[in-house]
Amino acid sequence: MSGEGSAAVAWNHRHLIDVDVLTWPEIELILRTTDEMKGVLARPIRKVPALNGRRVTTLFYEASTRTRVSFETAARNLSADVVSVAPATSSVTKGESLVDTIRTLEALGAEILVMRHSVSGAPYLAAEIFGGHVLNGGDGWHAHPTQALLDLYTMREHLPGGDLRGRKVAIVGDILHSRVARSNIWSLTAAGADLWLCGPATLLRGFDRWAAAWSGGAIPGHGRFTVTSDVDAALRNADVVMALRIQRERMQGGLLPSLREYAARFGLSAERVALAKPEAIVMHPGPMNEGVEIAPDVAVSGRAVITEQVANGVAVRMALLYLLAGSHEAAHAGEAIR
Amino acid sequence: MSPKPAARSAGSAGGAGRKTAAGPKVGQTVGRFEVEKAWLVDPVLGREGPGEVVVTDGILESVVWLKGSKAAGVDDKGVVVAPGFFDLHAHFREPGFEDAETIASGSAAAAHGGYTSVALMPNTSPALDEPGVMERIRSAARAGRSPVEILAFGAVSAGRTGEQLSAMGELADAGVLGFSDDGAPVRTPKLLRSALLYAGMFGLPVVDHAEDLELSAGAEAHEGYVASILGLAGWPVAGEVNAVSRDLAVLEDALRDGPRARLHLTHVSTAAALDLVRRAKAAGLPVTCDVTPHHLALADEWIAGARRWSWEALGADGTSRDPWADGVLVATPYNTALRVNPPLRTPVDAAACLAALLDGTADAVATDHAPHTVVDKEVEFGRASNGISGIETALGVLLAMVDAGRLPLARAIAALTAGPAGVLARWPGVAATPAARPRGLTEGAPADLVVFDRADRWRVTPEALHSKGKNSPLIGRELSGRVLLTIASGRLAYEDPEPASTEG
Numbered sequence: 001m002s003g004e005g006s007a008a009v010a011w012n013h014r015h016l017i018d019v020d021v022l023t024w025p026e027i028e029l030i031l032r033t034t035d036e037m038k039g040v041l042a043r044p045i046r047k048v049p050a051l052n053g054r055r056v057t058t059l060f061y062e063a064s065t066r067t068r069v070s071f072e073t074a075a076r077n078l079s080a081d082v083v084s085v086a087p088a089t090s091s092v093t094k095g096e097s098l099v100d101t102i103r104t105l106e107a108l109g110a111e112i113l114v115m116r117h118s119v120s121g122a123p124y125l126a127a128e129i130f131g132g133h134v135l136n137g138g139d140g141w142h143a144h145p146t147q148a149l150l151d152l153y154t155m156r157e158h159l160p161g162g163d164l165r166g167r168k169v170a171i172v173g174d175i176l177h178s179r180v181a182r183s184n185i186w187s188l189t190a191a192g193a194d195l196w197l198c199g200p201a202t203l204l205r206g207f208d209r210w211a212a213a214w215s216g217g218a219i220p221g222h223g224r225f226t227v228t229s230d231v232d233a234a235l236r237n238a239d240v241v242m243a244l245r246i247q248r249e250r251m252q253g254g255l256l257p258s259l260r261e262y263a264a265r266f267g268l269s270a271e272r273v274a275l276a277k278p279e280a281i282v283m284h285p286g287p288m289n290e291g292v293e294i295a296p297d298v299a300v301s302g303r304a305v306i307t308e309q310v311a312n313g314v315a316v317r318m319a320l321l322y323l324l325a326g327s328h329e330a331a332h333a334g335e336a337i338r
Numbered sequence: 339m340s341p342k343p344a345a346r347s348a349g350s351a352g353g354a355g356r357k358t359a360a361g362p363k364v365g366q367t368v369g370r371f372e373v374e375k376a377w378l379v380d381p382v383l384g385r386e387g388p389g390e391v392v393v394t395d396g397i398l399e400s401v402v403w404l405k406g407s408k409a410a411g412v413d414d415k416g417v418v419v420a421p422g423f424f425d426l427h428a429h430f431r432e433p434g435f436e437d438a439e440t441i442a443s444g445s446a447a448a449a450h451g452g453y454t455s456v457a458l459m460p461n462t463s464p465a466l467d468e469p470g471v472m473e474r475i476r477s478a479a480r481a482g483r484s485p486v487e488i489l490a491f492g493a494v495s496a497g498r499t500g501e502q503l504s505a506m507g508e509l510a511d512a513g514v515l516g517f518s519d520d521g522a523p524v525r526t527p528k529l530l531r532s533a534l535l536y537a538g539m540f541g542l543p544v545v546d547h548a549e550d551l552e553l554s555a556g557a558e559a560h561e562g563y564v565a566s567i568l569g570l571a572g573w574p575v576a577g578e579v580n581a582v583s584r585d586l587a588v589l590e591d592a593l594r595d596g597p598r599a600r601l602h603l604t605h606v607s608t609a610a611a612l613d614l615v616r617r618a619k620a621a622g623l624p625v626t627c628d629v630t631p632h633h634l635a636l637a638d639e640w641i642a643g644a645r646r647w648s649w650e651a652l653g654a655d656g657t658s659r660d661p662w663a664d665g666v667l668v669a670t671p672y673n674t675a676l677r678v679n680p681p682l683r684t685p686v687d688a689a690a691c692l693a694a695l696l697d698g699t700a701d702a703v704a705t706d707h708a709p710h711t712v713v714d715k716e717v718e719f720g721r722a723s724n725g726i727s728g729i730e731t732a733l734g735v736l737l738a739m740v741d742a743g744r745l746p747l748a749r750a751i752a753a754l755t756a757g758p759a760g761v762l763a764r765w766p767g768v769a770a771t772p773a774a775r776p777r778g779l780t781e782g783a784p785a786d787l788v789v790f791d792r793a794d795r796w797r798v799t800p801e802a803l804h805s806k807g808k809n810s811p812l813i814g815r816e817l818s819g820r821v822l823l824t825i826a827s828g829r830l831a832y833e834d835p836e837p838a839s840t841e842g
Contacts, residue, residue: 140570143569
């Protein structure tokens with residue numbers, strides 16, 4: 001759990017695919033490094049030579065503006081050479097496999113591969129093939145570690161003493177299909193937060209059992225969390241409120257009657273947010289459907305820290321690129337990727 | 339861990355077997371083969387114990403059960419002689435997918451696994467929905483040297499499209515063992531009812547892959563704790579329960595008009611569905627079922643990176659242990675060798691498969707050997723083809739259960755021999771297929787047997803597998819029970835090439 005001193009921790013992860021493998025001291029190392037990167041971003045010239053000559057390739061199989069630009073900005077701020085591969089215009093549309101694409105990118109000199117993919121677990125396959133470092137920019141429903149870390153960083157900036165222990169964090173939305181929620185479960189339960197996940201029962205399937213399994217402090221280094229469809233209970237006295245995007249496809253899948261009904265029952269309206277503590281912050285990983293999971297006035301209110309999340313995202317990604325580039329964990333054939 | 343030379347010499351099976359190496363090659367009649375002092379298992383007699391066998395000119399000339407001092411020093415932990423195994427469910431991919439497996443490579447794999455008879459599923463290309471395809475399969479089998487008996491199930495529906503019945507009568511005349519649209523369930527209850535009635539005319543079973551395609555749509559893994567954490571789309575228990583319920587209801591209905599209708603449910607994977615089968619059997623319905631080695635011994639936690647046997651993942655209270663809490667995640671997650679349909683279930687479901695095998699609810703162990711090319715497996719987990727290459731590891735997996743004290747050796751052997759034969763032989767009234775022969779150690783019959791050494795472990799590697807399909811989640815693992823020799827219909831099917839001396 002958090003707060004046990006900050007003895008020097010060495011970074012020894014070759015890849016970062018999810019936050020599940022990180023110890024709390026390692027998470028703190030990332031957050032401290034992020035502080036330094038924010039210092040860089042505060043300078044008139046936001047660029048340091050830390051990754052000068054290193055080659056960062058972004059490979060995004062899913063549409064993303066925010067995350068890809070954030071990674072590329074982060075890499076350029078560290079003076080890395082950035083190659084951006086958009087599968088829509090690459091050989092991928094000709095049926096090239098992920099494995100062949102990665103071998104090709106490696107042959108072209110990629111050292112750090114930032115990837116996003118619609119299939120859960122895809123970055124582990126990439127990491128087994130790739131000789132360099134893999135940094136996960138989001139895979140399927142599974143993980144989005146840089147989002148979870150920037151969320152954690154942003155929460156700490158707003159909480160007294162930067163401490164999440166005992167602080168109530170409510171995440172409301174489509175939990176079932178959310179990699180953001182899954183990675184946040186790992187990081188926030190490591191931080192000691194009082195985490196609540198909330199949404200319609202159809203979009204929470206399986207999470208009750210997950211929460212029950214973790215309820216007894218079963219997982220070393222991680223606390224419990226709460227799952228509910230009672231949005232008022234989730235928001236009451238919360239320190240942090242986070243809305244997740246609701247996708248229109250969910251209605252075709254028979255999981256929701258309508259976006260209107262979702263907005264009425266689960267949307268973050270000003271009245272609902274008033275249940276949280278007066279100083280509570282409102283977050284959203286973007287892109288937002290204003291008027292569905294979050295009311296427009298809430299999204300632009302003084303409580304919203306959504307643009308801070310975006311800005312912190314660059315700093316967190318700079319920190320991770322810097323740490324991974326400095327990692328000298330050698331590739332061992334046949335070794336498990338975690 | 340290390341193989342025990344004593345065990346090899348104990349029965350001198352190794353020595354005797356090895357002498358034949360200079361003699362017959364694969365496919366040739368075994369002129370003379372003796373095993374002195376080994377552990378014999380005859381599931382037809384229901385007998386096991388120390389004994390000796392002699393094969394002369396392909397005939398099992400003598401089976402001698404040893405007693406007293408002659409039996410001294412022989413136990414069931416060393417060399418075992420059993421009837422050749424019979425796999426009710428395998429995919430050899432020919433015709434149509436010969437890059438994944440052929441009749442020849444599949445037969446070699448089967449013999450390496452101790453199998454002497456294999457029933458192939460009809461999801462080839464073209465599908466085995468008319469007798470011409472059966473003839474192609476037979477001629478491919480004849481063209482190979484392997485004496486492994488190649489049998490097949492015909493498709494239920496033409497082209498396996500679930501719309502109209504295949505050429506069932508002609509297929510029956512051509513010698514299929516029954517009918518299945520495996521790879522998919524029989525599409526509609528109406529078609530299933532027709533298939534049960536029509537196949538019943540020939541005394542043949544319909545073999546169903548029980549899956550509710552709506553509940554399993556898009557699924558990547560068993561719906562449960564592991565899939566929740568890994569963000570994999572779930573294949574719920576209800577998808578199998580619903581399908582098995584449907585099948586049993588339709589069977590009951592069909593029996594009113596066709597008393598010879600019979601149903602076999604293959605690769606049943608959940609505790610709840612096995613309970614339905616148990617109750618249906620108790621009610622006297624003509625239903626049989628099989629379970630696979632992987633659903634017995636592996637569990638969904640393997641996808642997260644656990645590598646313990648399913649029974650090691652059971653808590654004292656009979657519930658599944660948590661691999662994250664236990665800190666047992668040692669392998670790279672999302673290994674596509676673990677993507678299989680039905681998916682690997684929980685340790686509790688695996689335990690239910692074992693309980694079903696022990697109480698007879700499950701009649702047989704069938705491998706669902708499903709080889710795939712690297713191209714179809716070295717992809718993202720959710721895009722990988724379903725299936726495990728398992729015909730060479732089935733014995734080793736069952737012996738792991740025997741070694742752990744979970745499964746009696748004789749029951750394991752019966753599930754690989756008399757059990758599957760019984761699925762085909764169970765209902766009288768129609769001349770039984772030769773495949774339904776009793777499968778014991780029968781003196782005077784063509785020798786059909788396997789010799790393996792429980793004390794001799796082997797490592798599962800891509801090179802060690804004769805199958806073209808290297809998609810085994812057990813790659814890298816050691817299994818006990820190295821097969822020393824397989825004789826099918828009096829002819830050599832497989833002989834372990836490694837001299838015993840290198841094993842010490």
